Amino acid sequence: MKIPLSRVYIDDVIKQRILAAVDSENYILGKESKAFEEELATYTGTKHCVLSSNWTSAVQLLMLALGVKPGDEILVPSHTAFPSIEPIVHAGAKPVFVDVDETYTVNVDEMAAKVTSRTVGMIPVHLYGHPANMDALLALAQKKNLFLLEDCAQAHGATCNGKRVGSMGRFGAFSFFPSKNLTVFGDGGCLTTNDTAIADKVKMLRNHGRKDKYLHEMVGFNMRFNEIQASVGREQLKHLDDFNARRRQAVAWYRQRLAGAPVQLPVERPGCVPVYHMFVVQVDRRDELAKFLKEKGISTGMHYPVPNHKQPAMTSLYKDLPVLPVTERLVDRILSLPIFPLLKEEEVDYVCQQIKAFFKV
Numbered sequence: 001m002k003i004p005l006s007r008v009y010i011d012d013v014i015k016q017r018i019l020a021a022v023d024s025e026n027y028i029l030g031k032e033s034k035a036f037e038e039e040l041a042t043y044t045g046t047k048h049c050v051l052s053s054n055w056t057s058a059v060q061l062l063m064l065a066l067g068v069k070p071g072d073e074i075l076v077p078s079h080t081a082f083p084s085i086e087p088i089v090h091a092g093a094k095p096v097f098v099d100v101d102e103t104y105t106v107n108v109d110e111m112a113a114k115v116t117s118r119t120v121g122m123i124p125v126h127l128y129g130h131p132a133n134m135d136a137l138l139a140l141a142q143k144k145n146l147f148l149l150e151d152c153a154q155a156h157g158a159t160c161n162g163k164r165v166g167s168m169g170r171f172g173a174f175s176f177f178p179s180k181n182l183t184v185f186g187d188g189g190c191l192t193t194n195d196t197a198i199a200d201k202v203k204m205l206r207n208h209g210r211k212d213k214y215l216h217e218m219v220g221f222n223m224r225f226n227e228i229q230a231s232v233g234r235e236q237l238k239h240l241d242d243f244n245a246r247r248r249q250a251v252a253w254y255r256q257r258l259a260g261a262p263v264q265l266p267v268e269r270p271g272c273v274p275v276y277h278m279f280v281v282q283v284d285r286r287d288e289l290a291k292f293l294k295e296k297g298i299s300t301g302m303h304y305p306v307p308n309h310k311q312p313a314m315t316s317l318y319k320d321l322p323v324l325p326v327t328e329r330l331v332d333r334i335l336s337l338p339i340f341p342l343l344k345e346e347e348v349d350y351v352c353q354q355i356k357a358f359f360k361v
């Protein structure tokens, strides 16, 4: 058997929608993009959704719209994809790295302890599809008057006490990179918010600062979205809830079959419904197990083996980086197992059999 880590969903309806977008002869920020924005806002439960070229560009535009500037500090977990950090640095602000809790999301007590007079905002990450501790984060953001941007790149459709991620903080940002829970066939991303003034500003900034075709109110960028990807995204959105349920079913199969094996399974915070963008376990002899599984045709991943506060790009910029014991221990133990909506029960069986064979249990 050959089992990939993830697999993009493609069907004939999506292919036809792509051809229809080509035939429309309207390629950038047209009807499809507008409809996708409206559908995403409705799905998430926000007033506005602003599409952009990817998550990173959407957040870069947001930092500009908010006026984030050199000297500002933004709280962010170190244990996340490197792009979570980049827009902070591009805005001239400093990322203040925080450790994670047992759900791999940011430790809110530690975050609270790291607020200073320079702190302007926080970017909790719903890592692997598991919502961060939103009640505690919202209380902290309110108490200290900080903006809260939810990094939802890995968590489309996840909920916390019945509310979808991307609708609880002042802002949410999503990625449609082709391994995510909601994908297009290329790069893509968006910002969600109820803040009309910021949404309007981000819309202008993504399109050369244009107010209308020939009037530029500010100096902006080309970080627009296109009609072909919007037509794909709209079809994929129709499947999102079903696909998230299938991911959760696959996790249930894994949990059942790995019970008793020397594998630390993910924990779920009460009130949260994670959507398992990744299924990450912790094991001893992680690298040996990954190699063994590869020989058996099973792809695995490590998300992420080098924490961001130890990345060369950060150690060369900042001299006062923290020690983060939980993050620094887990990066050597985490292994991402195959997960995608159409993963079959017999494929999960095979992966678990091989893990048990490796550990001789």
Ligand SMILES: Cc1ncc(COP(=O)(O)O)c(C=O)c1O
Pocket (backbone or CB within 6 Å): 054, 055, 056, 057, 080, 081, 083, 084, 125, 127, 151, 153, 154, 174, 175, 176, 177, 187, 188, 189
């Ligand atoms: C947690 C997280 N944040 C941000 C990003 C960046 O998304 P994009 O590639 O769309 O810019 C990613 C994607 O890799 C991610 O996983």
